[in-house]
Amino acid sequence: MAKRAQRFGNLPAEAPSFVGRRDELAEVRRKLTAARLVSLVGPGGVGKTRLAVRIATDLGRGFPGGAWLVELANVRDPALVTNAVMAALDLRDQAATEPVNLLRSYLRDKELLLVLDNCEHLLDATARMVDDVLRAAPGVRVVATSREPLSVAGEHVLPVPPLDLPSPHAESLARTSLNDAVRLFVERAAEATGRFELTEANRAAVVDVCRRLDGLPLAIELAAVRTRALSPDQIRDRLSDRFELLTGGNRAALPRHQTLHTAIDWSYNLLTPAEQTLLMRLCVFAGRYTVDDVEAVCCSDDLPAARALDLLSALLDKSLLVKEDAAGLACYRLPETMREYARRKLRESGDADAVELRCADYYLSRCRQLAATGRYRLLPSLAWVDLEIDNIRAVLRTSIDRDDLRRAVGVATDLIWYWITRATTEGVRWLDELLARPVADPWTYFARGFLGVVQNDPNAATRALDRGVTAARVAGLPDALSQTLAMASIAATGRGDRASAQRLLDESRTVAGTLDDLGATLMTYQAQALKSLADGDFAAATAAAAEGVRLSREAGDLYSLGMMLMNQGYAALRSGALRDAEVWLAEGLRIAHQIDDRVAQCYLLGALGCCAAAERRPQPAAELLGAMENLRAEIGATVLPSMAPALAQATRSATAALGAAAFDSAYQTGRQLSRDAAVRLALRAPAATAPVAESSSGILSRRELDVARLVPEGLSNKEIGARLFISERTVESHVRNILTKLGFTSRTQVAIWMAAQSALG
Structure with missing residues (x-):
């Protein structure tokens, strides 16, 4: 009997090491035996996230369904909380069912641990989602981190305090080194310098720094990394100057959130002007970002793009930035506390509007490129959106809130291939919100109609497509008109209106015949194949699908190729x-x-x-x-x-x-x-x-597939040619075609892709 593959979750590897929190760890374990929701509550920088991840790492193996981390810091729209949970669980919003219903259904018989991190800006939406999950799925436990409780029935709240402070009185070196705050400082300083140790000479200064920073882990880490350039005594003295300036000497009156702010402020003021400028501009990204993104959005005349990588590395070295790998790319993000600080600094600079508009224009430009060529480079296009979706969502939300319909409509419409294959109900929500306003772009109506067809909701599709046909006629866009008519024919077939389906298809063909537009031609073949299947005319369906297969294979249009093969195969069946x-x-x-x-x-x-x-x-x-x-x-x-x-x-x-x-x-x-x-x-x-076996790529010719199979062996073009008895120049041509068809830029990507194909047997 085949067994379901074991999946133990998506927790990140813990780096750097975890320090202390023995009492809190034990208390959460105890609470989770009786409670199904435990909320770790405390101020920013107190270490809630790291504690939650450690808890999940320790307890995850005890749950058959594993432990799953849902990062909500990047989610700005309350309506997307459930989508974020689904994404973390590797579920797909690709049908007509609402995400919350999908989530309930999926979790109903699961035994797993959900970790919801950074809930404070989404309290109501998160609370509703958690309540739904706990009612529907008795085997699910939830650990949430937030600056305040979720206020859900049955919630157990565990305040997360700062680390215990070391004694201000002289103690032995051994005893001082056991204190968690001191241990954290020493370990992070050692990671930063490669050689730091607690000694009799620096013990007093380290103790003073930890006490001055109120045992707040983030503040201690920011100070510890400065041991690369400063001694503990210098760090203590400079922090003392900052606090004296802030409080006028009344240190006792300083609340902990102000302590953290001051520690960040101190670290910020030690940056170079260029580092300061980049740090505050990075806050415009809602999620992770690459060097290319930073160069396009954050750089300008006063901050050359050529310096972006060096500046990012400098901020990373100072623990102000986090680096992570995603889809084989080096990505960066600001921790939420740091992002809040950078956002305030950007507003104070007067540069916020300019940077935010530059960010919006950048993502609009990238999404337009996606719409223009994405269907022919579908794999890298979808991978890019998967990586950037939090930033794109933030641009969409901000543009709509500012009544900037040009940018909002452009982004939402151009993401059509992502909505179809990754996030259908989310795409419907964005498009419906926009189409409730005066929108004239016929492609927006086409996109909404396409999603209606994908959701098997022909009536909703027809309403949008009828408006799209009118908009395309008014705008004089025959390509949009032809594709919208063809999609309307598909919707008519779906609702059983064969006469309308034929009429719309005939007009679509007439318009497409005047164009040299592959998209319009493929859409008419798709409409013909589906109508013929519904009519029971399997010969006509096979003929239309076969021509669609030929054209889409030649063009490298994977989505259309897959649909045409399905039509062709079903007609044959x-x-x-x-x-x-x-x-x-x-x-x-x-x-x-x-x-x-x-x-x-x-x-x-x-x-x-x-x-x-x-x-x-x-x-x-x-x-x-x-x-x-x-x-x-x-x-x-x-x-x-x-x-x-x-x-x-x-x-x-x-x-x-x-x-x-x-x-x-x-x-x-x-x-x-x-x-x-x-x-x-x-x-x-x-x-x-x-x-x-010969056409498993779905797009490569037989000879191209032969070449691709040899790429993972690290052979040169000459060696591949010798194996296949073809010339080196012919191999070079095949490799170039393979890269183009798959949307890749390197032979390494081809090797990885071939390994994935082999894994399918």
Whole structure:
């Protein structure tokens, strides 16, 4: 029996080391035995996040479903709290089901630990979501970090205090070194310098620094990193000067949040002017960012882009910035407390509006590029949006709040391929909010209609597309008109209006015939294939889909290729051409898995299950039908009406062959498969494996695939040519085509991609 792959969560590796908090760790463990929600509450910089991650790391293995960190600091829109939880759990908002309902359904039978970090700016939305989860999923426990409680029924609040302060009186060196605040200073100083130790000579100064900073971990870390350039005595003396200036000598009156502010202020004032300028401008990013982003948004005449990397490295060295790797890229982010400080500094500088507009224009420009070429470079395009989505969302929200419709409409419309494959209900929400205002862009209506079709909501799609047709006529945009008419034909097919579907398709074809526009041509073939499938004209469906496959393969349009292969395969299945159906459906599944289109994976698993049943292979048929149902429930998709008869027939056939008990057992086995395991099962079915091996990329020619298989061996073009008996120049041409078709820039990316293909069997 296949087993579900074990997933123990998404917790980051702990670095640097964790210091102290024995009492708090023990108290949280005790509370979680009785309570299902424990909130770690305390001021910024007190160490709530690190404590929560340590708790989850210690306890995660005790939960069959693992421990999962949800970082809410980057989420600015309360409506996206549930989306953030889904993203952390690797769930997909790609159907018509509301995210909160998907989350409830997914978690209902799970036993796992959720860590919700930095909730304070989203208290109401987070509280509602947590209450929903706790009511729906009795096996889920939640640890939240916030500056104030969530106020949810059953919440247990644990105040997180600063670290215990060392005694101001002379103690032995050994005893002083056991104090948690001192240990933190010493460990961070040693990491910064490579050689720092607590000695009799520096003990008093270290103790004074820890006491002066009230045992606040962030403040202590900022001071400790300065040991690269200053002695503990110098750090103590300079901090003393700052506090004396602030309080007029009345140190006792200083609240802890002001202590932290002063410590950050002190560290900020030690920066060079260029470092200060960059730090305060970095606050415009809501999430993580790359060097390229910083160069485009934060640099100007007074801060040359050529200095960006050196300045980022300097801020990183001073613990003012965090570096993390994402999708193989070095990314940076500001800790939330630091971001708040930088935001205040940017406002004080008078430069806030200019930097924020530069940020908005940058992301608008990148999203326009995505809309123009994204369908032909889908993998890197989606990877870029996955990386930048928090920043893009922030630009969208700010632009809408400022009534800046030009930027907001541009960004929301240009993200069409992301909304389709990654965040359908979120895309609907943004587009509906914008279309409630006076919007004239026909592509915005097209995007909304497209999402309606993806959600199997033809009525909502039709409302948007009708307005889009009118807007395209008024604007004189024949490409938008043709594609919108074709999509409207698809919506009409979905609601069973065959006469309207044909009329709209005919007009779309007429307009497309006057253009040299691949997008318009492909959309008409898609509309024709779907209409023919609904009409039962499988020969016409196969012909339209086959031409769509040819054009999209030549262009490198993976999404369209996957859809056309699905249409082609389903038409073959319905007409009894099982061998062809398996070949086309298997290739479509490889593409859907490659671009992580889970709705397509769901339907393709079911279709291949139908093939297996028709070929009298009832065991894999039952497992694939179960796998389809599991994925369908996970993503909230509905069974397409056109698929329902074939699925019902496959179920009857497999049940008759196996017997009811054996079918149910195999079906439940399929329901327990992970998504990847289900895809492997489908592609390892004997009849499906061999024919698709040569075209598993979905886009590369057979010879290009031969070349790609040799790239991971580190061979030169000459060596590859010798292996394949072709010239070095021919290999060079094939490699160039491979990079272009896959949207890659290096042979290393090709090697990684080939490894991923091999993993699918």
